[in-house]
Amino acid sequence: MSVSLRRLGQALPYLLPALVVFGLFTYYPLWNVIYMSFTDADFLRAPNWVGLDNYTKMFNAQEFWASLTITTIFAVGVTALEVVLGMMLGFLMNAKTRVTPLLRAAVFAPVVISVSATAILWLFFLNTQAGPVNRALALFGIPPIGWFTDPKIALLGVIVVAVWKGVGLPAVLYLSGLQGISRELEEAAIVDGANRWQVASRITIPLLAPTTMVVFFISLVGTFQSYGLVLLLTRGGPVGSTELLGYYIFENAFQFFQMGYASALSVALFVLLALLAWMQFKVSERRVHYQ
Amino acid sequence: MTASDKSASDKYRERHQSKPYSRRRAAARAAWLQGSLSLLVSLFFVLPLLFMLLGAFKQQREVFLGSFIPEQWVWGNFLEAWNGAPFGRYFFNSLLVSIIVTVSVVLTSSLAAFAFSRMQFFGKGLLFILALGPLMIPGDVLLIPNFITIRQFGWQNSYPALIVPFLASAFGIFLLRQAFLKTSQELEDASRIDGATPLQFLFRILMPVNAPALSALSVLTFLGIWNALVWPYIAISKDEFRTVQVGLASFTNLEGSNVPVVLAATTLVILPVMVVYIFAQKWFIDSAASSGLKG
Amino acid sequence: MKKRFAILAAAFGFGGVLLGAAQGQAKRTEVTFLYGLGGELGKAIEVMIKGFNESQSDVTVKGEFSGSNYEGVVTKALAGIAAGAPAADILQLEVSYWPRLAQAGALEELSKFDGFKTTFDNFWPVFKRQADPDGNGKVFAMPWNNSNPVTYYNPDLLAKAGVKEADLRTYTGMREAAKKIKAATGLPAVAIESFPWVLEGAIASNGGEIVKNNRLNMDSPEVLEVVNTWAGFFRDGTAVVSNANSNLDFCAGKFAIRFSSVASRPNIKNNCKFAFKVAPLPYFKKPSVPVGGATLAISKISPDKQKAAWQFIKWLTQPEQQFTFIKMSNYVPITRPTSELKAFKDYIASEQGLDMGVRQLPFARPRPSTGAYFQVTTEIVKSLESIYLNNTPVESTLKDLVTRTAPLFK
Numbered sequence: 003m004s005v006s007l008r009r010l011g012q013a014l015p016y017l018l019p020a021l022v023v024f025g026l027f028t029y030y031p032l033w034n035v036i037y038m039s040f041t042d043a044d045f046l047r048a049p050n051w052v053g054l055d056n057y058t059k060m061f062n063a064q065e066f067w068a069s070l071t072i073t074t075i076f077a078v079g080v081t082a083l084e085v086v087l088g089m090m091l092g093f094l095m096n097a098k099t100r101v102t103p104l105l106r107a108a109v110f111a112p113v114v115i116s117v118s119a120t121a122i123l124w125l126f127f128l129n130t131q132a133g134p135v136n137r138a139l140a141l142f143g144i145p146p147i148g149w150f151t152d153p154k155i156a157l158l159g160v161i162v163v164a165v166w167k168g169v170g171l172p173a174v175l176y177l178s179g180l181q182g183i184s185r186e187l188e189e190a191a192i193v194d195g196a197n198r199w200q201v202a203s204r205i206t207i208p209l210l211a212p213t214t215m216v217v218f219f220i221s222l223v224g225t226f227q228s229y230g231l232v233l234l235l236t237r238g239g240p241v242g243s244t245e246l247l248g249y250y251i252f253e254n255a256f257q258f259f260q261m262g263y264a265s266a267l268s269v270a271l272f273v274l275l276a277l278l279a280w281m282q283f284k285v286s287e288r289r290v291h292y293q
Numbered sequence: 294m295t296a297s298d299k300s301a302s303d304k305y306r307e308r309h310q311s312k313p314y315s316r317r318r319a320a321a322r323a324a325w326l327q328g329s330l331s332l333l334v335s336l337f338f339v340l341p342l343l344f345m346l347l348g349a350f351k352q353q354r355e356v357f358l359g360s361f362i363p364e365q366w367v368w369g370n371f372l373e374a375w376n377g378a379p380f381g382r383y384f385f386n387s388l389l390v391s392i393i394v395t396v397s398v399v400l401t402s403s404l405a406a407f408a409f410s411r412m413q414f415f416g417k418g419l420l421f422i423l424a425l426g427p428l429m430i431p432g433d434v435l436l437i438p439n440f441i442t443i444r445q446f447g448w449q450n451s452y453p454a455l456i457v458p459f460l461a462s463a464f465g466i467f468l469l470r471q472a473f474l475k476t477s478q479e480l481e482d483a484s485r486i487d488g489a490t491p492l493q494f495l496f497r498i499l500m501p502v503n504a505p506a507l508s509a510l511s512v513l514t515f516l517g518i519w520n521a522l523v524w525p526y527i528a529i530s531k532d533e534f535r536t537v538q539v540g541l542a543s544f545t546n547l548e549g550s551n552v553p554v555v556l557a558a559t560t561l562v563i564l565p566v567m568v569v570y571i572f573a574q575k576w577f578i579d580s581a582a583s584s585g586l587k588g
Numbered sequence: 589m590k591k592r593f594a595i596l597a598a599a600f601g602f603g604g605v606l607l608g609a610a611q612g613q614a615k616r617t618e619v620t621f622l623y624g625l626g627g628e629l630g631k632a633i634e635v636m637i638k639g640f641n642e643s644q645s646d647v648t649v650k651g652e653f654s655g656s657n658y659e660g661v662v663t664k665a666l667a668g669i670a671a672g673a674p675a676a677d678i679l680q681l682e683v684s685y686w687p688r689l690a691q692a693g694a695l696e697e698l699s700k701f702d703g704f705k706t707t708f709d710n711f712w713p714v715f716k717r718q719a720d721p722d723g724n725g726k727v728f729a730m731p732w733n734n735s736n737p738v739t740y741y742n743p744d745l746l747a748k749a750g751v752k753e754a755d756l757r758t759y760t761g762m763r764e765a766a767k768k769i770k771a772a773t774g775l776p777a778v779a780i781e782s783f784p785w786v787l788e789g790a791i792a793s794n795g796g797e798i799v800k801n802n803r804l805n806m807d808s809p810e811v812l813e814v815v816n817t818w819a820g821f822f823r824d825g826t827a828v829v830s831n832a833n834s835n836l837d838f839c840a841g842k843f844a845i846r847f848s849s850v851a852s853r854p855n856i857k858n859n860c861k862f863a864f865k866v867a868p869l870p871y872f873k874k875p876s877v878p879v880g881g882a883t884l885a886i887s888k889i890s891p892d893k894q895k896a897a898w899q900f901i902k903w904l905t906q907p908e909q910q911f912t913f914i915k916m917s918n919y920v921p922i923t924r925p926t927s928e929l930k931a932f933k934d935y936i937a938s939e940q941g942l943d944m945g946v947r948q949l950p951f952a953r954p955r956p957s958t959g960a961y962f963q964v965t966t967e968i969v970k971s972l973e974s975i976y977l978n979n980t981p982v983e984s985t986l987k988d989l990v991t992r993t994a995p996l997f998k
Contacts, residue, residue, distance in 0.1 A: 006413065006414055006415040007415050009412065009413060009414040009415065010414040010415040010416060012412070012414070013408040013412045013414040013417075015404075016404040016405060016407055016408035016412075017404070017405050017408050017409075017420060017424070019400075019401040019404060019405075019460070019461060020401045020402070020404070020405040020424060020461035020462075020466060021405075021420070021423065021424065021461075023401070023457070023458070023460045023461040024423065024424070024426070024427055024461060024463070026442065026458075027435070027439055027442070027457075027458040028426065028427045028430060028435065029423075029426070030438070030442070031435040031438030031439050031442070032430055032434075032435065034438040035434055035435065035438060045437075045666050045669050045670040045692075046666075046669065046688070046689075046691070046692030046693075046694070047692065091334065094327065094330060094331055094334065097324075097327040097331070099324055099327050099328040099331060100328060101328045101329075101331040101332050101335065102331060104331070104332070104335050105331040105332075105334060105335045106574070106578060107335075107570075107571065107574050108334070108335035108336075108338040108339045109334070109335070109338055110570075110574075110577065110578055111338060111339070111342070111567065111570065112338060113516075114516055114566045114567065114570050114577070115520075115563055115566070115567075116519070116520035116522065116538050116541075116562070116563075117520065117522060118520075118522050118538050118541050118542065119538075119541065119559045119562055119563050122345075122541070122555060122556070122559045123341050123342065123344070123345040123556070123559060124341060125832075125833070126344065126345065126348055126552065126556060127340075127341045127344050127345075129357070129833050129836075129837075130828075130831070130833075130837075131357075131828070131833070131834075131836075131837035131840065131842035131843070132357035132358070132836065132837050132840040132842050133357070134344050134361060137357075150831075151829060151831055152977065153973065153974075153977050153978055166337075166338065166341070174578050177578075178579075223428075223429075227431040227433075229433075230522065230523070239782075239969065239970070239973060240782075240829065240973045240977055241970055241973040241974045241977060241978055242970050248431065248433065251433075251434065252433065253966070255436075255437065256663045256666070257659060257662075257663070257962070257963070257966070258962075258963045259666060259688070261437065265434075268431065268434035271431055271434070272429065272430055272431065272434070275429045275430075275431065276429050279428070279429050353858050353859055354839070354858070354859055354860065354861050355861075356836060356859075357836050357837070357839075357840040358840050358841075358861070377631075437667065437670055440667050440670070440671060441670055441671045443671075444671035444672065444673060445671075449671070449673070526655050526656070526660075527663070527664075527667060530622065530652045530654070530655070530664060530675065530676070531652060532652075535655075539655050542626070542655045542656055543626045543627075543630065543653050543655060544626060544627060550626075550627050550832075550855070551627060551628065551855075551858065552833075552836060
């Protein structure tokens with residue numbers, strides 16, 4: 003014990019810089035948020051202890067459940083598209099044509115662009131009445147599509163932008179995954195008379211499973227807490243159709259001044275994310291087990 | 294190579310050579326298909342950027358009218374965008390903050406990852422959970438408490454407000470620990486025999502050996518800080534310390550914006566990163582790919 | 589010994605006073621001003637700040653853009669309150685946002701300042717009522733950049749349908765005109781906002797009130813009639829919901845009629861190729877328009893800074909400064925002396941419709957001044973969008989809205 007305690011003394015200098023930063027700017031404020039979730043804090047008056055009121059309000063709020071549903075659709079939709087399209091793009095980027103360098107540059111380019119710039123250019127690009135896309139569609143007699151203004155379509159519009167911005171990283175991860183797979187298995191399968199699709203579905207894609215796992219969870223955990231695009235594209239509308247949980251929190255905290263309630267929502271989101279991380283841990287553990 | 298492997302690839306070659314003509318035609322057709330598909334997909338990713346660029350050159354009155362190509366190329370939009378806000382200052386601020394944070398994250402993450410991957414000590418499991426915890430805590434939730442902390446330190450409207458909260462990264466620790474764990478133990482033993490201290494080993498051997506992971510971390514950290522919006526927006530209200538992304542917001546207006554100028558400003562903000570990206574594209578992609586995220 | 593010490597102290601004290609006086613002459617009091625308008629209007633504000641700083645030598649105002657709109661000012665003001673230090677000395681607060689901050693004790697009461705009464709008495713009555721809704725003489729926010737909504741229309745599209753400006757005078761008349769425009773051009777006739785600003789005016793024009801007796805009054809017959817008529821445009825297929833780009837869509841000829849602030853005029857003018865025209869806002873029974881724009885408030889700061897801030901606010905309300913600002917922004921004059929300036933009268937006669945804002949002032953009404961109204965607004969927007977876009981029945985949707993928002997008024 004004393005030896006390992008002394009070793010702790012040796013290790014601490016290495017850990018302290020990071021732990022001090024986390025302590026000050028993650029754990030101390032987190033503690034504050036948890037405490038505030040039991041109060042009616044609104045910054046304007048001194049906070050009162052209200053017990054579980056904020057949590058009761060949350061579970062009874064139709065908006066909370068609606069935003070949870072929308073968040074799930076958004077997260078699952080974006081994640082599924084990033085896995086499927088990311089993989090397809092990975093295959094395509096692995097080909098050797100004259101266009102491939104262009105493709106690699108184009109797919110990853112949106113990753114380096116900020117969310118605010120992304121929102122500005124897509125608001126312009128997909129503007130309902132007279133944006134370039136709807137004007138082009140009008141040439142084929144298609145009436146204007148309300149990408150961000152039609153309650154039935156707006157969430158899809160936001161998903162399209164999120165995938166455009168985000169799929170570059172999964173695509174590159176798949177590309178490097180593909181480059182790491184030895185060709186011999188595939189060649190052997192072709193010798194045995196398998197066609198391209200069979201090779202892909204029975205050999206290559208299963209071999210990419212570790213990449214898929216990583217892409218799946220990075221994407222899911224990321225999209226569950228993201229709301230930047232919604233803040234700038236739709237402000238949760240129309241008719242609340244894009245009200246993601248993150249935006250619902252932002253709205254309650256910074257527009258309605260209901261810090262207590264917003265803190266309770268934040269704690270719920272935190273629990274949700276921790277649950278996702280725990281699932282990831284379990285799944286990857288099982289995978290290791292079976293290997 | 295084992296014998297069976299050899300025979301498999303021999304057979305493969307035989308099959309190829311047995312029907313050379315139709316095989317080659319099929320391959321050509323596949324390549325053509327892949328090529329045109331690639332072109333189409335590239336278009337999808339580039340088109341919004343292209344329209345931003347074209348829109349930035351248009352007259353205000355023809356943004357949503359007339360041809361897609363500007364009737365008149367209004368270079369003045371860029372001038373107006375540049376003069377509309379102290380962009381020089383914004384770029385300097387963004388660059389300064391991003392560089393300091395990136396260097397610091399690489400350092401603090403390397404140190405912590407070194408301890409977690411190479412040392413045994415009391416409470417390691419608990420400390421590791423504490424070090425990775427921030428990954429699961431949505432950062433925006435902490436905005437207000439952090440803002441209060443910054444005020445208490447007297448850091449409102451200053452560089453420390455933009456820098457200090459981000460000096461360490463849980464993701465960085467996770468990433469580098471993965472990488473350090475894969476580095477062979479023999480290297481460490483050898484350097485210890487040569488009389489190197491643990492710090493010397495870390496800086497002279499472990500970090501250089503894991504350069505791809507470090508560069509991946511640098512790229513992702515730099516992009517994250519350069520593109521951050523909400524915190525700089527809350528923490529700063531003076532032009533002297535404002536960053537590029539926040540500066541971009543000042544072009545939109547409640548009573549209607551000058552869209553070509555907004556698009557020109559957006560182009561200006563995107564441009565430096567895109568130029569760097571185009572020149573260092575291979576390095577960017579390799580870094581992101583080798584981020585050790587492959588599981 | 590004691591005596592000598594006292595003399596010494598007095599000398600020091602005196603010296604301190606002298607030093608202070610000397611510094612007072614050399615040093616200007618610096619106050620910060622957080623505003624919520626970017627783009628061209630933001631530039632207009634900076635021009636006013638520069639003008640003030642050059643006009644005298646006691647005070648320096650430093651402008652800071654919130655980086656977003658009026659909501660951004662509130663967010664920053666709040667963060668400042670939370671952190672125990674005001675975000676800025678002077679805040680530009682939207683006309684319906686200041687009550688919440690005033691109730692929290694974050695704003696200085698203004699009637700105690702030099703020359704308050706003469707300044708305040710010059711305001712148009714509607715702005716006085718907006719700034720002092722209880723009529724108790726306590727004022728926390730001074731009117732400044734104020735507006736009201738007008739009707740912008742595309743004369744070419746109206747001509748195609750044989751519709752005249754007179755047909756747009758009432759909402760019921762406009763509904764018939766809209767059908768004609770749709771039939772003749774195939775385009776939606778009008779863009780309607782789901783944000784309830786213009787709606788407040790329409791309700792008042794029908795003899796109703798959107799907030800009454802500390803509850804949302806949107807289940808009253810007067811409101812139901814208004815919303816039914818507006819929903820009728822959507823049921824007829826003659827309306828679209830307006831959004832941030834609606835000025836551009838209007839100028840691209842995508843619809844014929846747009847209700848918007850008089851302060852949108854510079855932007856619309858820059859964007860439209862055709863000669864758009866301005867008509868009064870339609871009404872139901874009698875003309876009525878809501879007040880819009882923002883007020884200026886002073887945070888809880890030191891007396892020196894308060895005085896400096898007040899000096900700036902007072903300066904801005906003078907007719908000459910008002911006129912300078914109006915020429916850049918097209919806001920309405922907030923004081924009667926401004927609207928009586930010869931230069932102002934010449935200016936508003938120089939273009940069609942420039943006079944509409946001031947012409948509508950006699951029947952302008954304040955916006956609701958309950959602290960809760962801001963949050964209620966987002967609920968109203970949701971319900972109206974649901975009526976307009978999802979075709980939900982008017983009466984039950986509004987009834988649900990009233991129930992849903994009741995706890996917010998507590």
